[in-house]
Amino acid sequence: MSSSNSRGLLSSASTRVLMNGAFVELIYNRRGLRQGDPLSPLLFDTVMDVLHLMFEWAAYVGVLTELSASGFRHRTSMYVDDVVTFIRPTEEQVALASYILGCEVASFPFKYLGLPLGLRKVTTTQLQPIMDSAASRLPPWCAKLLNRGGRTILVQSTLSAIPVHTMMSLDIPSKVVEALHKICRAFLWKGRQEVKGGHCLVAWDKVTLPKDLGGLGILNLRLLNLALRCWWA
Structure with missing residues (x-):
């Protein structure tokens, strides 16, 4: 595929994200990488490093509270294209995030990606x-x-x-x-x-x-x- 055709494909494509059963507004793609491009993992790692530093800075300036008094720090866990961020928000912050993202606030235990998650070790019954x-x-x-x-x-x-x-x-x-x-x-x-x-x-x-x-x-x-x-x- 020629470079002009590639640019045309990217500039004319659009994306819609399904959030809580409803589509958000159209996102018009102006730049990016095709699926399977060898640069994709490097770009992902670069963005995630910035995200991690943003959480570190938020904790440093007091926007986010520490995870515990024993020295645990905020951390971002990544696997393939899934990102899980562990923080300790206040009730006001949880309510604000729920309002902005349009998601429900749930309690443990619950399922994530088919896995039973809770505050205690998973039981035989759950599996x-x-x-x-x-x-x-x-x-x-x-x-x-x-x-x-x-x-x-x-x-x-x-x-x-x-x-x-x-x-x-x-x-x-x-x-x-x-x-x-x-x-x-x-x-x-x-x-x-x-x-x-x-x-x-x-x-x-x-x-x-x-x-x-x-x-x-x-x-x-x-x-x-x-x-x-x-x-x-």
């Missing part, structure tokens, strides 16, 4: 949908028609992948991890949702070892949870 999702995948697969190699691939590609989104942000309770391992173990050995210990030919700790160490390469979800959360460190 029950993950276990239900894993169990619901089993009936349509007709496990009796699959050999053990086929079931192994489904455990690796699907069952082990279901909790990944949640594990990237939350410390999953041991009961949830064990329940997911139980579903994977039962499907692998017998193609069912539950099995007895005598049906398991190899200990699960050995099954989850890498193939070059004698295992099947199935993920250990507890270690996976730890590794994914280290991404934020």
Whole structure:
């Protein structure tokens, strides 16, 4: 595409943002980068650095209060194109932000991007949908028609992948991890949702070892949870 055509595409395009179920006014694009442009991440980082410094300055001049008396500072958490800013506003500031942005003021616990968020550690009950999702995948697969190699691939590609989104942000309770391992173990050995210990030919700790160490390469979800959360460190 020639440079003149690119300029024409950008200058004639417009954008509308859906906020709380209603479209805002048209935004006419005059400059910017096309999707997938290698400069996009650098531009995003530049803007986010400025945003972070703005919050730091607001805290320094007293516009925003400190997060706590123990030395925690305001911080902005970024992942891909999502930005979460942690502040400690007053009631007046919350009301003002709610009015300007046209959004509701909610209380914990609530869901964000499908994740249960609260002031305390997530509970097994809150993560029950993950276990239900894993169990619901089993009936349509007709496990009796699959050999053990086929079931192994489904455990690796699907069952082990279901909790990944949640594990990237939350410390999953041991009961949830064990329940997911139980579903994977039962499907692998017998193609069912539950099995007895005598049906398991190899200990699960050995099954989850890498193939070059004698295992099947199935993920250990507890270690996976730890590794994914280290991404934020």
